[in-house]
Amino acid sequence: MVALPLSLGDENKRQLSPDLVASYRRDLGVGEPLGFLRPWQKLVQGKRLGTSSQGVTGAELLTKLASSMAVGLVAVVMALCWAFAYALLRWSVRRAQAVAIEELVPALAFGTPVFIPALLLAPHAVEAGHFLPELAAALVISVWPGIFLGTLVADSFKTELAREYVRAARSKGLSQRRVMVRHVLPNVLPTLLDSIPPVATALLAGSFAAERVLGLPYFGQLYVLAVLQKQIAVVVVATTLFASVLVLVRLIVGLARWLVDPRAREPVPGETTP
Amino acid sequence: MTRRLPAATRFLLVGAALLLVLWALSFAVAVLRPSAFARLCPLGSDVLRPDSSVCALAFGGVWISLSVGLLAGAAATVAGFGVASIARIFGGWVDAVLMRSADALFALPDVLVLMVLQFAAQTAGDLHPRLRINPVPLMILSLAMVGWAAPARLFRDRLETLERAEFVGAARALGAGHWHVLNRHLWPFLRDYALGIFLSRVPAAILAESTISFLGIGKIEPMSLGRYLGTSYASLLYGEGVRIVLPAWVLLILIVLGASLAGRGASALAEH
16 A cells, blocks of 8 residues: 555645745746746756655656556556447347436446545555556546446447438348448447547546555656645646647547548538638 | 326436435434434444544535535536626627637546646645635635536527527517526526536536545545545555445445436426
8 A cells, every 4th residue: 555644634734834935936936037937947957846855857757647648548448348348238238127227327437436446446456566556547447438438339329320321221232230330330430539538538537546546656646646745846747748638639539530520521601711 | 196207307306305315314413413323333433533433424424525516516507607698698709718718628627627726725825824715615616616617518508599599589679688688588498407507517526526535635624425535545454445435435326326317307307
């Protein structure tokens, strides 16, 4: 158990020492023109952000971010497995049971904060080592995004399969497989692409609690510790990095959607093209 | 012969009743009769606080989690409605700027923004004691500042749809101002919708609060469910994790289920 205790902190620690206040001013360049860029200047110069041993260099920060993203990528695979399993479950159950599965499973997944399954897995995973904490973290953060994706996939396929073009294609003699691959899938793909940014957001957000509980010294834990220890410069840089990753994901998804969906390339009604 | 209630009304009533019962029982246990649960609790006493039972600590946290969630949900809904109204009244670039801001905030995880807000407010309070805010109002304020984006987007789109109706055009042609149209003609169509949005914000607020409190960043007193779990972390070392974690988990799910059911019912009623 790396991170004990989580919140039995002494309130007196909130009384800041003059040294710490001075470090705040120094880190943020208070009173200096463009002082808010000071953390970035230190980062580029290879200096340590934050105070003493609790700080972090730019290289360490990037390594931790890459490690968190690697855990996130494993979680994406797991989320796809959850999504596939849940969509199959919804397809296979009878109508009477469908309501219970469509209501209860998402409520259970949404109503369970990441830290609860992490707490239950932590005693077994942390002691075992051998990447088991990483796998446990990926598992606990993948549940809600997986069920969300599964709901979306099942609903999209259900909607598309009920459309007239599917019946028309079948009546012209196309096989079910060909109809799915050539007609249904291209229409479902934009919905799936649109779901990637919220899934990426949920996965990265889940990493804060999962990494903290499972003692993974990556970006999520670094961020929580920086907030708890009031490392202003680390929080500023880490927040910007985190937001940049999400913007990058949205940009890539936007480009992919533009390539995949012809409707995305059509001009918006009312907008004039040069 | 009794008439069966519509599904939407049943969802709303069951969800609201679940929330009310949980809140009232928890408040009674935690505030009115704290000693009663200590004797009856089958889960024994807490590892770190031997003078308190697990039942009293977990169940006692329900009312504070629920209160924070309800107040934050209400504040986020009111703020979202305010932003949407301003966006529709002024239109043009004001509308575009407000909605792009909402979209930008919506793209970031609630937990991250909450951590930043709590961090900023706590640091400001440490540097200038006059700016220090009590943790409970600070949490409600932070949750409202995080949660206004989705209601603003939903209200704005609904207002835009309603404004195309003939009766709104007729009222404007007769000289009615923006405030009059909003208050007298549009609000009656928005009441159930607003209730649905408010109830849908409650579980999100409760979950975000529980995560922040669990991480030790929000220091709510009396302890919410998340803070209780965060402070009981060490009990896992003694193999007591399941006894401590499971009751709080079940209670969190019940709260979220109640709010989700009520929200779904209210949204379905608004659609009709």
